[in-house]
Amino acid sequence: MYDVREELLEIVEETKQLHTRERSITLESVSLIGELERRNAAVNLSMTSEQFAVHIGLTPNQYWKRAQAARLIRFHPEAQKLLESGETQVSHLALIAPKITQANSELLLDGIKHKSKREVALLLSRITAEGDLLPAEATFELRVTLTKSQGELLDRAREVLANMRGGGRMPSLPEILVKALEDLLDKRDPLKKAERAKARAANSPSSGKEASDEVEAEADTVSNLASPGNGDQSPTKKSPSRPAIPAATRHTVWLRDRGQCTWVHPGGSRCPERGMLELDHIKMWCRGGDHSEDNLTLRCRRHNQVAAEQELGTGFMAQARKRAAGAASLAI
Numbered sequence: 001m002y003d004v005r006e007e008l009l010e011i012v013e014e015t016k017q018l019h020t021r022e023r024s025i026t027l028e029s030v031s032l033i034g035e036l037e038r039r040n041a042a043v044n045l046s047m048t049s050e051q052f053a054v055h056i057g058l059t060p061n062q063y064w065k066r067a068q069a070a071r072l073i074r075f076h077p078e079a080q081k082l083l084e085s086g087e088t089q090v091s092h093l094a095l096i097a098p099k100i101t102q103a104n105s106e107l108l109l110d111g112i113k114h115k116s117k118r119e120v121a122l123l124l125s126r127i128t129a130e131g132d133l134l135p136a137e138a139t140f141e142l143r144v145t146l147t148k149s150q151g152e153l154l155d156r157a158r159e160v161l162a163n164m165r166g167g168g169r170m171p172s173l174p175e176i177l178v179k180a181l182e183d184l185l186d187k188r189d190p191l192k193k194a195e196r197a198k199a200r201a202a203n204s205p206s207s208g209k210e211a212s213d214e215v216e217a218e219a220d221t222v223s224n225l226a227s228p229g230n231g232d233q234s235p236t237k238k239s240p241s242r243p244a245i246p247a248a249t250r251h252t253v254w255l256r257d258r259g260q261c262t263w264v265h266p267g268g269s270r271c272p273e274r275g276m277l278e279l280d281h282i283k284m285w286c287r288g289g290d291h292s293e294d295n296l297t298l299r300c301r302r303h304n305q306v307a308a309e310q311e312l313g314t315g316f317m318a319q320a321r322k323r324a325a326g327a328a329s330l331a332i
């Protein structure tokens with residue numbers, strides 16, 4: 001008698017065996033690629049990594065993932081069982097390869113079983129090299145489109161970061177981004193500069209030279225940010241004889257105002273602006289105000305303008321803008 005169930009079970013069994021074979025073939029491929037990588041095959045056969053990947057029948061991305069998985073299995077052989085059993089896949093091993101350490105390997109390998117790519121990425125963002133699990137933080141996806149030359153910057157940053165960390169571990173995109181942002185803020189954030197200057201002054205009161213060097217760089221940044229028609233530099237243009245604000249004063253004001261606009265709204269709330277800030281003279285320079293800490297405050301561009309209008313009167317400001325426009329064109 002014809003038995004549908006019997007026949008289906010047979011096909012199911014056949015499929016199951018096929019998938020077992022598929023996993024074992026993948027594993028064999030991973031193992032061979034690992035050997036080719038160790039023996040530097042692409043270089044020795046005078047090919048780029050991309051050419052070599054295509055030559056052996058994979059896309060560069062597939063090749064890269066299998067090479068990463070092979071490296072991981074070499075140092076953490078227990079990962080091989082997860083691939084064999086189908087509890088995880090090559091792409092997940094490639095994802096965790098840059099972050100796995102002896103201390104976190106058990107937690108990490110256990111945590112990727114039967115997980116989606118997104119869940120693996122989330123786990124990676126929480127796990128430390130020491131094997132601790134940080135509280136889950138909300139995540140969001142960031143999509144960027146890069147030109148070829150921008151992509152090359154990213155590739156170079158990846159190489160440099162991989163060299164810095166040693167061990168040939170390729171950093172992930174979020175790791176590259178975070179490191180780049182940390183370096184940028186370390187170098188450019190006026191608040192960090194002020195903190196550094198303060199620490200330096202506390203450690204060695206005689207090292208004034210370095211501090212003044214830093215001011216000049218910072219003064220450049222600020223003048224680049226400030227548009228010429230704003231704040232107390234307008235309507236009377238910044239006089240060439242006006243000295244720069246001393247570094248120590250600048251740093252003190254940034255720290256005191258905690259890198260935020262000090263304008264207080266009528267309701268009593270403080271302006272939250274932390275970007276595009278300018279050092280504003282409370283008593284304007286053109287009216288005899290000086291560069292002392294007490295006469296300086298951080299204001300955003302908009303409130304710098306409002307303060308100037310209050311001080312000089314809106315009529316005066318409007319006339320000044322008109323004069324500026326008239327000088328630029330004959331239309332008015």
Ligand SMILES: [Zn+2]
Pocket residue numbers: 261262263271272273299300301302303
């Ligand atoms: Zn403001």
